[in-house]
Amino acid sequence: MDVMAIIRIAMRALARNKMRSGLTMLGIIIGVGAVIAMVGIGQGAQQQVQQQIAAMGSNILFVSSGTVNRGGMRMGWGATKTLVYDDMRAIMREAPAVRMAAPGSQTTAQVVFGNDNWSTNINGTEPQYLDIRNWPLQEGSNFTQNDVDMAANVAIVGETVRKNLFGATDSVGQTIRIKSLPFKVVGVLVPKGQSAAMGQDQDDTIIIPITTLQKKMTGDTWLRWIMVSADSKEASYAAQQQIEGLLRDRHRIRPGTDDDFFVRNLADIADLQDQASQVFTLLLAAIASVSLLVGGIGIMNIMLVSVTERTREIGIRMAIGATESDVQRQFLIEAVVLSLIGGGIGILFGLSSGFLISALLHWPVLISPLSIVVAAIFSAAVGIFFGFYPARKAARLDPIEALRYE
Amino acid sequence: MATFIEPGITDRPSFIAGESVIQIVDVHKTYEMGEQKVHALRGVSTEIRRSEFVAIMGASGSGKSTFMNILGCLDKPTSGHYLLEGTDVSELTKRDLAKIRNQKIGFVFQGFNLLSRTTALENTELPTLYAQLPKEERAKRAREALAMVGLADREDHFPSQLSGGQQQRVAIARALVNRPAILLADEPTGNLDSRTSVEIMDIFQKLNEERGITIVLVTHETDIAQFAKRNIIFRDGKIKTDTTVANRPRATEVLRTMPTVED
Numbered sequence: 001m002d003v004m005a006i007i008r009i010a011m012r013a014l015a016r017n018k019m020r021s022g023l024t025m026l027g028i029i030i031g032v033g034a035v036i037a038m039v040g041i042g043q044g045a046q047q048q049v050q051q052q053i054a055a056m057g058s059n060i061l062f063v064s065s066g067t068v069n070r071g072g073m074r075m076g077w078g079a080t081k082t083l084v085y086d087d088m089r090a091i092m093r094e095a096p097a098v099r100m101a102a103p104g105s106q107t108t109a110q111v112v113f114g115n116d117n118w119s120t121n122i123n124g125t126e127p128q129y130l131d132i133r134n135w136p137l138q139e140g141s142n143f144t145q146n147d148v149d150m151a152a153n154v155a156i157v158g159e160t161v162r163k164n165l166f167g168a169t170d171s172v173g174q175t176i177r178i179k180s181l182p183f184k185v186v187g188v189l190v191p192k193g194q195s196a197a198m199g200q201d202q203d204d205t206i207i208i209p210i211t212t213l214q215k216k217m218t219g220d221t222w223l224r225w226i227m228v229s230a231d232s233k234e235a236s237y238a239a240q241q242q243i244e245g246l247l248r249d250r251h252r253i254r255p256g257t258d259d260d261f262f263v264r265n266l267a268d269i270a271d272l273q274d275q276a277s278q279v280f281t282l283l284l285a286a287i288a289s290v291s292l293l294v295g296g297i298g299i300m301n302i303m304l305v306s307v308t309e310r311t312r313e314i315g316i317r318m319a320i321g322a323t324e325s326d327v328q329r330q331f332l333i334e335a336v337v338l339s340l341i342g343g344g345i346g347i348l349f350g351l352s353s354g355f356l357i358s359a360l361l362h363w364p365v366l367i368s369p370l371s372i373v374v375a376a377i378f379s380a381a382v383g384i385f386f387g388f389y390p391a392r393k394a395a396r397l398d399p400i401e402a403l404r405y406e
Numbered sequence: 407m408a409t410f411i412e413p414g415i416t417d418r419p420s421f422i423a424g425e426s427v428i429q430i431v432d433v434h435k436t437y438e439m440g441e442q443k444v445h446a447l448r449g450v451s452t453e454i455r456r457s458e459f460v461a462i463m464g465a466s467g468s469g470k471s472t473f474m475n476i477l478g479c480l481d482k483p484t485s486g487h488y489l490l491e492g493t494d495v496s497e498l499t500k501r502d503l504a505k506i507r508n509q510k511i512g513f514v515f516q517g518f519n520l521l522s523r524t525t526a527l528e529n530t531e532l533p534t535l536y537a538q539l540p541k542e543e544r545a546k547r548a549r550e551a552l553a554m555v556g557l558a559d560r561e562d563h564f565p566s567q568l569s570g571g572q573q574q575r576v577a578i579a580r581a582l583v584n585r586p587a588i589l590l591a592d593e594p595t596g597n598l599d600s601r602t603s604v605e606i607m608d609i610f611q612k613l614n615e616e617r618g619i620t621i622v623l624v625t626h627e628t629d630i631a632q633f634a635k636r637n638i639i640f641r642d643g644k645i646k647t648d649t650t651v652a653n654r655p656r657a658t659e660v661l662r663t664m665p666t667v668e669d
Contacts, residue, residue: 005535316519321508321536323501399480
């Protein structure tokens with residue numbers, strides 16, 4: 001018996017009870033739609049996290065000065081003064097997995113321009129900092145090594161600072177005052193938004209030459225941090241070990257004592273974030289799958305009712321020569337047609353609700369072709385799985401009993 | 407018009423037209439209902455030859471339904487042998503039995519048993535679907551069969567648009583479409599008024615005489631049984647009498663004496 005004929009018979013049988021078939025399909029429609037939309041939301045979130053991490057750079061290591069124990073009082077990160085400029089040079093020289101490094105020191109200060117003022121982080125560093133962080137300028141240019149050597153009063157401002165100080169006026173070329181020192185604004189950073197790892201506003205910053213900060217503002221001679229980039233994400237783990245070994249050596253830390261510095265590998269954070277968003281996606285998919293399962297049970301239920309109702313028809317078909325497998329195939333195909341049509345509508349439903357969610361709630365929704373294919377296969381599988389038992393039941397009917405059934 | 411002699415017959419030289427289509431040898435059928443055993447058939451032997459027209463009668467519980475189920479390969483005998491065109495059916499698997507029902511047996515039921523919301527043509531085609539015939543052949547055969555029962559002009563009608571007699575004629579067409587060796591009719595006139603009943607018997611007589619189709623029908627109406635050539639009466643699971651009908655009425659003539667009813 002050819003499949004097209006069976007599919008035609010199945011369609012006719014389903015059309016006979018439009019209301020019932022529609023309601024049964026609704027279970028699958030909602031199930032498949034929910035899976036597609038939920039996985040879309042999960043993958044959208046995952047992609048956003050990955051993009052943020054990529055923007056931050058997953059090959060970056062952040063070395064900061066560590067904690068110190070002063071007579072039983074532990075001072076927290078950044079309290080030691082042992083991380084120095086020479087450490088950075090040594091890292092550049094002796095850690096082979098390191099590509100670039102930039103020293104950093106920082107303070108918080110009130111910044112004034114005209115009648116506006118704003119409190120922000122002032123980071124003192126060297127020009128390669130922006131390369132390490134892969135952070136381009138939207139306007140102006142970076143300060144130079146010469147500015148560092150001269151301890152020039154030049155500043156690069158982040159988008160948040162620019163907005164708060166300048167509003168609509170041009171910022172590059174203007175002079176701002178930081179702790180009553182005049183600084184010429186030479187560049188504006190492109191906005192980076194919140195950092196994926198720390199969740200703070202990365203654009204709320206001003207970057208100036210480290211020498212200017214140390215000599216003219218804080219008087220510090222030690223570093224708060226060193227920003228390091230490794231050759232690749234994979235090399236970052238080696239770089240971490242090399243830096244840790246090197247710094248323990250240079251700071252003469254005996255085995256068994258705590259480090260006086262702290263190395264944070266952004267690749268670790270990236271992995272963690274990535275894992276978290278994967279778990280999130282899985283969780284959403286699992287919850288949505290429950291509704292698909294319920295839809296499948298709905299199919300099974302309706303197919304069982306259908307088999308009972310059509311006992312006589314099954315008897316007729318058997319009497320005129322349908323084999324058990326003919327009958328089984330017929331009911332199985334009916335269940336699969338039901339679930340596939342439901343799945344098809346469910347895919348459209350999932351796509352449109354994904355579109356609505358991203359349009360109305362501004363959530364990132366990413367519906368991949370793979371998830372559509374998987375949903376289609378899954379709905380067919382649901383039909384086969386939940387249609388099997390009713391179909392088997394139909395095939396096992398005794399033709400004599402079935403013909404006598406009223 | 408195709409003849410209804412099985413093409414396979416030429417492969418079996420021992421089997422000649424007019425020879426036995428059905429041989430039943432000492433068939434018993436016992437149902438077990440819990441502890442109790444019900445003997446539905448207690449040793450039935452008979453033979454039905456090609457182009458015979460047999461009416462089977464008997465009170466309810468006489469075993470005639472069980473006998474029909476066995477003849478129709480819907481059920482297997484507990485013991486004994488049933489040879490259909492020389493093949494011992496009692497040894498076949500369910501799948502093979504389904505094939506035999508499809509190819510060698512045509513069923514006509516009391517309640518017509520047509521599929522609703524399915525046209526006369528599609529209902530007639532149904533057995534050819536399970537016979538894996540190509541599409542064109544299926545439609546061709548179904549039209550031929552409908553023409554044989556005089557319903558060529560009703561092929562697109564649904565059962566609900568047809569009278570009881572017409573529905574039963576569609577059922578007969580469906581039974582004939584695979585050119586079976588035998589037509590089994592289980593109380594085919596049970597749901598019909600007397601004039602329509604005679605019309606159905608008229609069709610049976612014509613199919614039997616003009617085309618040589620072997621017909622076995624179960625009925626409890628003596629006047630319907632009279633249209634057959636041979637009457638077998640069951641009682642207590644055995645054949646009580648087996649007689650040739652003398653002075654068999656012609657359905658065509660009987661119809662002339664009956665008042666016509668508006669269709």
